[in-house]
Amino acid sequence: MTNRPVLVPAVLGVLAAVLTGCVAVGPQEGVLTLTGSDAVPLPACDHAAPVPVAALASDDLPACEPVGQVLVFPDGGQLQLPEESIGAGSQAGSSDVRYSYSGVGRFGVVAAQAGPGCVDVREWGTPEALRRVHDAFGSRWMCD
Template sequence: MKLLAGLLTAVLVVTVLLVLAVRADPDVPLSLSGADARIPYCTTYEPVIVADLTTDTLPTCAPHGVEMRFPDGYVIDLPDEPGTGGRSDGGHDYTYVDVGAFGMYAARADHACEQIEQWGTPEAIRRVTEAFGDDYVCVPDRP
């Protein structure tokens, strides 16, 4: 049962990310193979500290159902299933993408999109920016 749930989750994550990639730019999809998306859920419920995402160490588990805390104090509640999301508040836009085995990607930009900050492993940042552009957090129709 756990294997089936894990497989279904991996397929869901890959599908969501590929759909988002096609919507962003059909010529540059976010590429995650099934093996890249297979990462177990975290069993602890510690908040995700965005500043700690910038590391060369790949994660051992995917956070879910916890808070994601940005350096300026803004908090996004991560859903129970890995995926993507974003919010706008206080003059800034915030977004996150679960990039499977490569970890979480998070970004923040002012509404004018003049200052953009990105956090994540080098590979997570590379894959998201390659697929969506380095101003992904600024896209008004971002899912």
């Protein structure tokens, strides 16, 4: 019983350090942290048509996640999304153009196109999804 007063503050201190470490990810730390309902994957979209990336740019949160579908970029480039809940990925197209995407939980999918040398960058997604990706990975997330 004499150890109890010392043990409780020690356990609380460790717990506080662990919890703080989990949520205190600073800008551009390379970790996209989603918690609670933000991390719950959206239901898969039931249509199998290609998705123009311009459709990702909306102020409204998406109702579904385009798993297994093809993202189509304005220059005609395409990027196949995986069949399971979306994470992140990229691929180089012709002329060293890079196409990238990142799933951001309930905030939807962010897509980007960058020219050679990471110039002429264009991005599509909800404002909150873009903010979270930039906070986690920086504005050059599609190139780094």
